[in-house]
Amino acid sequence: MKIDSKKKAMIFIGCVLGLLVLTFLLALVFGSINIPIKDVVKVLTGQDTSSKVAFIIKTIRLPRALAGIAAGAALATAGVLLQSVMNNSLASPNIIGVNSGAGFFVMLSMALFPQSLFSKSVMAFLGALFTSLCILALAFFAEKSRTTIVLAGIAVSSFLSAGMNMLKTLDSDLTVSATQFLIGSLAGNTFKSIKVPAIAILVTIIISIFLSRALNILTLGDGVARSLGLSVDLFRIIFVILASLLAGMAVSFGGLIGFVGLIVPHIVRFFVGHDARVLIPASAITGAFFVMAADLLGRVFFSPYELPVGIILSLLGAPSFLYLLMKKGARRVNA
Amino acid sequence: MLEFIDVSVNVGRSPILSHISTTFEEGQITTIIGPNGCGKTSLLQTLNGQSKLTVGKIMLDGEDFLEKAIRERAKSLSFMPQFRETVPCISVKGLVEHGRFPYLGFSRTMSAEDRQKVEDALDFVSMTDSKSKIVSELSGGQQQRAYLAMQLAQDCPYLVLDEPMNHLDFEGQRNMLSLIRSLKKANKTIILVLHDINQALMISDSLVIMKNRELIAKTSPKSAIESGLIEDVFNCKIRPVDVDGETQYLLT
Incomplete structure (x- = not known):
């Protein structure tokens, strides 16, 4: 049985990795004009650097695909971390308001310093960190019940959403860019806009894997963890900071992409089990696949219109998650 | 020897225990008994950091226990909390491996010795055959045994078990009692909280009796019965009953 579950995990990870590579190539092939796969390969291998096709791939499609990978991996990992730290299967960057916190701070920076990209990711991190520390403190001082944390998060989240809507209403220049931002969209990302956040995300995920035991x-x-010699309070703060970093970075270039942080960890647990050493990397690649695939669908199926990734994710993610919950044996999904 | 010296404990801001001093001798089973809310758990939780001392200190083999790094503490004293907030969906073996956490280096990989300790612990509680089962799907008794195995893998000379009989049926309790006895044979020092007075009288070398957040006495089970202390503290009559050559006690 032990071998079976390990095998199951490996098969799952293998499949998702395959899908990830396939989606990545498709994301470069499809778009307003379809580029033949052999031309895509030429661009990727550096044989073609100057044609119009190379320009489209390098400045539009590649950064956008990478943005999807980074955002998905970041949000899914943040979900795993928050769910574990708060001991609550409902915790996710979206539900407990970490995303809203990042979003509010980003919109504030968009209103105050519209030019600077760097301040956007710094603000997103600060917003996410501020919110998660708030929620942790609220939960700590109230009582450490699992429901309190989620309720506190929902309250904080709606407070910050009101803040975002207030900014949007007061600053009319913000309204256009903010609509995309609030739904969650990867459109318009460039190498420049994702470079810093993507590197930060990669480093943070590696650190998280390192600390997974x-x-x-x-x-x-808490009781058992302390007895085993873990500095519970210290590590809880460390993981919250890591999760905030991930969620904040993802929000800074992808906006408020919902649902990934909540469902991906649950889906992945269903296949690979609860060991964080496997769960974190598996969730990261699954999240990356989900977001990139949803973005691709939104671009291709509704062409010449484009549905933002946030909408597609919720449209497809919610029913499939419900299906998983109803399925026999789903008991292990939530815990 | 584990010594509590003039220990006071607050829970939140309200003082729960004040100026408690007592000792737990090596190689013995010492059981804390007392009516609900007498502060047994608060006293023991100072050992894993769940409750904080305001005054006093705790000495373990002559060293200030709370001055040690938390990881070092977890190598000399293991603790089974009374409540567990969650039961994990991991295999029994995975759980028992967590017992080696204090010993793992920065890379957190297990050595051959670590693996051996895990196997031995599983064997001790007779769970080798069910090591691939998922902890949250086990019965209460099996869960308790799995957690005990985790504690054994931690390989500490001192073991604290706060109400290990919680949620156990008759067979589970009997199992747990015999496991505790064989731990003593393996030269472990065992500190228990028990609710069943009869069990406490049967298994313990020494009793710490608490009531109304005060330490009433530390004495042997025999003299606790003979002096009428048990009847006094628990407001009951006690009757010795001979069961197959072993004296058990009936409280009425």
């Missing part, structure tokens, strides 16, 4: 211990509950 401590995360496993933390999910045993």
Whole structure:
């Protein structure tokens, strides 16, 4: 049985990796004009650097595909971290307001300093961190029940959403760019806009994988974790900072992409189990695949219109998640 | 020897225990008994950092226990909390491996010795055959045994078990009692909280009796019965009953 579950995990990871590569290539092929796969390969291998096709791929499609990968991996990993740290299967960057916090701070920076890209990611991180520390503190001082954290998060989240809508109403220049931002969209990303956040995301995921055994211990509950010699309070803060960094970076270039952080960890747990050492990397690649695939669908199926990735994710993600929940054996999905 | 010296404990801001001093001798089973809310759990939770001392100190083998790094503490004293907020969906073996956490280096990989300790612990609680089962799907008794195995993998000379009989049926309790006895044979020092007075009287070398957040006495089970202390504290009559040559006690 042990071997079976390991095998199942490996097969799952293998499949998702395959899908990820396939989607990545498709994302470069399809668009307002379809580029033959052999031309795409030429651009990727550096044989073609100057044609019109190379220009489209390098300045539009490649950055956008990478943005999808980075955002998906970041949000899914943030979901795993938050769910474990708060011992709550409902915790996700979206639901407990970490995304709204990042979003509010980003919109504030868009209103105050419209030019600077760097301040956008810094603001997103600060917003996410501020919100998650707030929620952690609220939960700590109220009582450490699982429901309190989510309720506190929902309250904080709606407070910050009101803040965002206020900014949007007061600053009419913001309205156009903010609509995309609020739904969650990868359109218009360039190498320049994703470089810093993508590197930060990669580094943070690697650190998280490194600390995954401590995360496993933390999910045993405070009493047991302390008895095993884990500095529970220190590690809880570390993981919250890592999750905020991930969510904040993703929001800074992808806007408020919902649902990935909540469902991807659950889906992945269903296949690979609860060990964070496997769960984190598996969630990261699954999240990357989900977001990039949803973005591709939104671009291709509704052409010449484009549906933002946030809408597609919720449209497809919600029913498939419900299906998983209803399916027999789904007991292990939530815990 | 584990010594509590003049220990006071607050929970939140309200003082729960004040100026408690007692000792737990090596190689013995010492059980804390007392009516609900007498502060047994608060006292023991100072050992894993769940409750904080305001005054006093705790000495373990002559060293200030709380001055040690948390990881070092987890190598000398293991603790089974009374409540667990969650039961994980991991395999029994995965859970028991967590017992090696304090020993793992920065890379967090297990050595051959670590693996051996895990196997031994599983064997000790007779769960080798069910090591691939998922902890959250086990019965209460099996879960408790799995957690005990995790604690054994932690390989500490001192073991604290706060109400290990919680949620156990008759067979589970009998199992747990015999496991605790064999731990003593393996030279472990065991500190228990038990609700069943009869069990406490049967298994313990020494009793710490608490009531109304005060330490009433530390004494042997025999003299606790003979002096009438048990009847006094628990407001009951106690009757010795001979069961197959072993004296058990009936509280009425």
